[in-house]
Amino acid sequence: QQQVKQSPQSLIVQKGGISIINCAYENTAFDYFPWYQQFPGKGPALLIAIRPDVSEKKEGRFTISFNKSAKQFSLHIMDSQPGDSATYFCAASRWASGTYKYIFGTGTRLKVLA
Amino acid sequence: DSGVTQTPKHLITATGQRVTLRCSPRSGDLSVYWYQQSLDQGLQFLIHYYNGEERAKGNILERFSAQQFPDLHSELNLSSLELGDSALYFCASSVGQGRNEQYFGPGTRLTVT
Numbered sequence: 001q002q003q004v005k006q007s008p009q010s011l012i013v014q015k016g017g018i019s020i021i022n023c024a025y026e027n028t029a030f031d032y033f034p035w036y037q038q039f040p041g042k043g044p045a046l047l048i049a050i051r052p053d054v055s056e057k058k059e060g061r062f063t064i065s066f067n068k069s070a071k072q073f074s075l076h077i078m079d080s081q082p083g084d085s086a087t088y089f090c091a092a093s094r095w096a097s098g099t100y101k102y103i104f105g106t107g108t109r110l111k112v113l114a
Numbered sequence: 115d116s117g118v119t120q121t122p123k124h125l126i127t128a129t130g131q132r133v134t135l136r137c138s139p140r141s142g143d144l145s146v147y148w149y150q151q152s153l154d155q156g157l158q159f160l161i162h163y164y165n166g167e168e169r170a171k172g173n174i175l176e177r178f179s180a181q182q183f184p185d186l187h188s189e190l191n192l193s194s195l196e197l198g199d200s201a202l203y204f205c206a207s208s209v210g211q212g213r214n215e216q217y218f219g220p221g222t223r224l225t226v227t
Contacts, residue, residue, distance in 0.1 A: 020129075031214075032214040034215070034216075036213075036218070041223075042220060042221070043116065043118075043216065043218035043220045043221045044157070044204070044217050044218045045116065046116075046215060046216070046217060046218075047221070049141050049215065079198070089156065089157065093214045094134070095214075097170065098164075098169045098170065099162045099169040099170035100145075100162075100214050101159075101166070101170070101206065102157075102159060104156045104157040104215065105156060107154040107156055114211075
């Protein structure tokens with residue numbers, strides 16, 4: 001019930017294309033769903049996040065789509081650029097026992113071809 | 115730049131040794147979380163401190179310990195190091211109560227030889 005399943009493991013997209021990464025969770029108590037972007041040798045950077053009271057959130061070229069009934073959420077990167085090449089992690093979070101529990105997906109390595 | 119700082123950036127040490135990793139949270143953040151990221155692995159939660167108190171433990175080995183000091187910086191102590199402890203260690207900070215967002219530092223790469 002604590003897992004967050006992320007797919008695909010790796011993704012290759014042409015410049016200008018749409019990158020789509022999917023995550024699924026099991027525990028309906030999660031109430032915060034962030035996406036992190038990590039470049040090699042760097043720490044994960046908070047990219048965009050959503051709460052389950054909305055079905056979509058857009059920030060620039062990045063959009064999160066959230067399907068509460070299916071317990072799934074996805075990251076869409078529009079007009080993908082070579083600079084977007086990085087590893088992307090989804091996560092699910094909830095407050096429990098005095099802490100915000102974060103469960104991370106296993107990551108998607110995105111490569112955008114020039 | 116997230117505002118979270120970690121030192122050192124790299125650490126190479128031998129098996130059996132003990133090391134200390136340091137983290138300074140963003141200004142105003144009371145919570146510090148420690149994570150381990152092994153090669154091709156996701157982020158594994160180790161431990162959470164809030165305003166100097168331990169709040170939660172994850173998959174932290176007994177050989178590992180942490181503390182958060184009155185100035186809110188935190189240290190992660192790793193002892194009796196094994197080859198398998200080689201990994202990236204990240205800390206993340208957050209405001210704490212009422213806000214989920216966690217901001218990660220640049221990490222410390224530990225290599226145990």
